[in-house]
Amino acid sequence: MSDFDPSRRRFLGHLGLAGVGALGASSLLSACASSASGPVDKASGAISLQSNLSSPQAKAAMEKIIENFNKQGSGRATVNTIASETYRTQLPTYLTSANPPDLYTWYAGSVANNYASKNLLLDVSDVWQGLGDYPQSLRNISTDPTGKQIFVPMTNYWWGFFYRKSNFAKWGVQEPKTWAEFITLCQTLKSKGVAPIGIGLGDTPWVASAWFDYLNIRINGAPFHRELLAGKQRFDDPKVKAVFARWREVLPYFDPKGKAYPFQEATTALLANKTGMFLIGTFFADAAPKDALGDLDFFQFPIIDPAVPVAEEAPTDGFFASAKTANPAGTKALLTYLASVQAQETYIQSSSGIVLPAHPKAKAADSPLVVKGKAMLDNAKELTQFFNRDSSDALQPTADTALTKFIDKPDQIDAILREWQTSAEKVFKG
Amino acid sequence: MSTLAPATSRTSAAGPTPKQRRRRANRPSPLLVAFVLVPFAVESIWVFWPALQGFYFSLTRWDGLEPPTFIGFGNYTELAGDAVFRGALVNTVIWLALFGGLSVLGGFGMALLLQRERRGVGFYRAALFTPVVFSLVVTALVWRVFYQPDGLADQLLRAVGLEQLIRPWLADPQTALYAVILPALWRQIGYVMVLYLAGLKAIDPALHEAARMDGANARQRLRHVTIPQLRGVNAVVLSVIVIDSLRSFDIVWALTHGGPYHSSELLSTYMYSAAFQSLRLGYGSAIAVVIFILALAVILGYLVRAFREDA
Numbered sequence: 001m002s003d004f005d006p007s008r009r010r011f012l013g014h015l016g017l018a019g020v021g022a023l024g025a026s027s028l029l030s031a032c033a034s035s036a037s038g039p040v041d042k043a044s045g046a047i048s049l050q051s052n053l054s055s056p057q058a059k060a061a062m063e064k065i066i067e068n069f070n071k072q073g074s075g076r077a078t079v080n081t082i083a084s085e086t087y088r089t090q091l092p093t094y095l096t097s098a099n100p101p102d103l104y105t106w107y108a109g110s111v112a113n114n115y116a117s118k119n120l121l122l123d124v125s126d127v128w129q130g131l132g133d134y135p136q137s138l139r140n141i142s143t144d145p146t147g148k149q150i151f152v153p154m155t156n157y158w159w160g161f162f163y164r165k166s167n168f169a170k171w172g173v174q175e176p177k178t179w180a181e182f183i184t185l186c187q188t189l190k191s192k193g194v195a196p197i198g199i200g201l202g203d204t205p206w207v208a209s210a211w212f213d214y215l216n217i218r219i220n221g222a223p224f225h226r227e228l229l230a231g232k233q234r235f236d237d238p239k240v241k242a243v244f245a246r247w248r249e250v251l252p253y254f255d256p257k258g259k260a261y262p263f264q265e266a267t268t269a270l271l272a273n274k275t276g277m278f279l280i281g282t283f284f285a286d287a288a289p290k291d292a293l294g295d296l297d298f299f300q301f302p303i304i305d306p307a308v309p310v311a312e313e314a315p316t317d318g319f320f321a322s323a324k325t326a327n328p329a330g331t332k333a334l335l336t337y338l339a340s341v342q343a344q345e346t347y348i349q350s351s352s353g354i355v356l357p358a359h360p361k362a363k364a365a366d367s368p369l370v371v372k373g374k375a376m377l378d379n380a381k382e383l384t385q386f387f388n389r390d391s392s393d394a395l396q397p398t399a400d401t402a403l404t405k406f407i408d409k410p411d412q413i414d415a416i417l418r419e420w421q422t423s424a425e426k427v428f429k430g
Numbered sequence: 431m432s433t434l435a436p437a438t439s440r441t442s443a444a445g446p447t448p449k450q451r452r453r454r455a456n457r458p459s460p461l462l463v464a465f466v467l468v469p470f471a472v473e474s475i476w477v478f479w480p481a482l483q484g485f486y487f488s489l490t491r492w493d494g495l496e497p498p499t500f501i502g503f504g505n506y507t508e509l510a511g512d513a514v515f516r517g518a519l520v521n522t523v524i525w526l527a528l529f530g531g532l533s534v535l536g537g538f539g540m541a542l543l544l545q546r547e548r549r550g551v552g553f554y555r556a557a558l559f560t561p562v563v564f565s566l567v568v569t570a571l572v573w574r575v576f577y578q579p580d581g582l583a584d585q586l587l588r589a590v591g592l593e594q595l596i597r598p599w600l601a602d603p604q605t606a607l608y609a610v611i612l613p614a615l616w617r618q619i620g621y622v623m624v625l626y627l628a629g630l631k632a633i634d635p636a637l638h639e640a641a642r643m644d645g646a647n648a649r650q651r652l653r654h655v656t657i658p659q660l661r662g663v664n665a666v667v668l669s670v671i672v673i674d675s676l677r678s679f680d681i682v683w684a685l686t687h688g689g690p691y692h693s694s695e696l697l698s699t700y701m702y703s704a705a706f707q708s709l710r711l712g713y714g715s716a717i718a719v720v721i722f723i724l725a726l727a728v729i730l731g732y733l734v735r736a737f738r739e740d741a
Contacts, residue, residue: 261578396707397703402691
């Protein structure tokens with residue numbers, strides 16, 4: 001405050017320096033933003049890990065891992081857990097600040113590559129030299145376009161149609177394998193007075209993107225999907241329209257109340273036998289009572305075109321480090337530990353969620369559900385992440401708008417796709 | 431906040447006058463100068479400076495990571511052709527009219543009803559004021575339970591036989607905006623009521639006494655005594671309403687996020703999603719500037735009129 005000088009020249013000088021963005025966004029904008037990054041303890045040389053794993057079990061699991069790492073003696077680390085929605089909006093601020101935290105939980109794929117292309121991420125190729133056990137698919141999604149590794153995976157999970165085994169037995173129905181069988185299943189469930197397909201779009205509209213992703217990778221294949229999400233294809237392409245034509249075939253079987261409540265309540269609806277099945281990621285189980293989990297099973301998104309190589313959504317969570325870390329060696333030591341069998345097994349055991357460890361030798365939970373999920377991912381020819389992870393968080397709202405509008409007004413699909421293309425272009429252009 | 435800026439800077443520019451003769455009377459005490467300058471310095475750093483930066487950012491393309499690129503009025507020309515922005519502008523006008531208008535009418539009505547000291551009046555005042563104490567996010571959670579499928583709203587409609595009206599209140603583009611205005615009003619009426627109650631208390635009872643002596647009935651006293659006496663309060667209420675309308679964000683965000691598909695989008699929520707979700711901070715700043723100009727225009731318009739009438 002002492003160097004404040006209201007003279008005009010100095011003032012204009014500051015204006016020119018505005019680009020540095022030292023004060024962040026304008027007050028008009030920052031009025032909406034919440035807290036800045038947490039304190040960074042540089043003096044003690046401790047590695048600070050910013051974590052968005054804020055559910056109580058995941059938070060405790062991370063804290064336990066860090067505690068084990070500190071006991072090991074190869075360095076000291078602290079974990080700072082932040083509510084995930086705050087974390088999402090603040091991550092760019094953390095990374096661009098002058099004195100950033102060292103390590104971050106985040107997603108593999110294009111979101112990480114985007115930061116890497118701005119030289120904000122630490123090259124962790126050394127860490128990967130010790131990760132020979134990891135499959136090539138995980139190495140690929142951890143590698144940026146210039147060929148260096150910038151990400152270390154910890155866990156991934158899968159998406160599928162979850163249902164109650166007891167209900168399917170009661171209704172006398174089987175898991176469908178093909179689209180035709182799927183439609184027959186929907187018809188059967190509807191005739192039994194159940195809403196066949198549960199969904200939860202109120203507050204969590206992004207759940208609809210799973211439908212778009214899966215239909216697109218089943219009809220047009222994963223490579224087209226990735227190109228589309230990278231801005232190399234157009235959303236008003238006839239191939240994209242074909243996706244919605246398929247979707248429309250099953251729209252009448254969606255739970256009409258799904259528009260109004262979030263996926264957590266859609267989970268409750270599934271468990272309360274109000275809906276038949278629910279396309280969701282395994283994280284939904286966090287919102288489910290433990291005793292209900294034994295009755296849950298899932299089936300793979302049905303095959304539409306057998307000629308298209310089978311791809312599955314396998315969002316991968318893990319870590320990247322700031323390029324500006326004051327202690328690269330310590331950060332890499334922690335990353336190496338986080339990639340180890342020991343750390344990942346600790347995480348899997350302590351967290352309640354259904355997740356698969358990234359390390360192939362780390363033991364996943366031995367429930368039949370997890371075995372089935374792991375087998376599905378292992379058999380997939382290609383893995384995709386999820387809409388926002390394969391594109392960007394900035395593109396996600398354009399999908400939310402387009403998809404919720406389609407579910408409401410499927411007749412306007414041409415206009416919706418034109419609008420989607422326009423708003424996507426704005427995001428790609430910046 | 432920003433609208434107070436000119437007043438503060440004018441005060442500080444006044445400083446010591448050249449007339450040294452009557453030092454005691456004309457030159458403000460150092461303590462007074464400190465009281466003006468220190469807040470001014472703090473405001474400059476935390477308010478004026480970032481606000482000016484906001485204007486600058488609105489002329490740039492900026493993703494928050496790389497340095498902003500200057501693009502002139504590109505963001506503003508884009509705003510002109512942006513259907514979502516037009517929708518948000520219309521919604522903001524609807525919001526200003528309904529939320530602003532109804533909270534003034536409701537608040538004034540409640541204040542008139544509850545101004546007299548009668549038995550139990552304190553209870554009603556407290557009941558109306560309670561929603562003001564809740565954080566808007568808490569309010570939103572309560573109302574979300576109210577609106578949820580098969581929630582209280584649906585049960586009420588079923589109980590009175592109007593089940594054909596039931597719809598996903600917050601997920602239907604036709605009702606979403608109004609379903610959000612209602613909880614905002616529920617809160618604001620209590621606030622406006624308190625402002626008017628204070629204003630009504632300040633009216634000299636002798637004026638009413640005199641009017642009554644002259645044979646004025648209750649309507650005439652309201653029209654010719656109460657309302658003219660409340661002019662000062664009206665200015666405050668209007669400023670509060672306009673500012674609150676234009677910055678209404680939390681309740682909309684907590685209930686609908688501006689959706690479904692932008693149908694309950696206000697300028698403030700669109701600014702937030704443009705800036706912090708689409709990471710188009712330049713574009714978001716341009717929307718913020720529009721909000722600022724709107725607020726300034728409405729309030730300055732009123733203040734100029736009010737001052738002219740005073741003079």
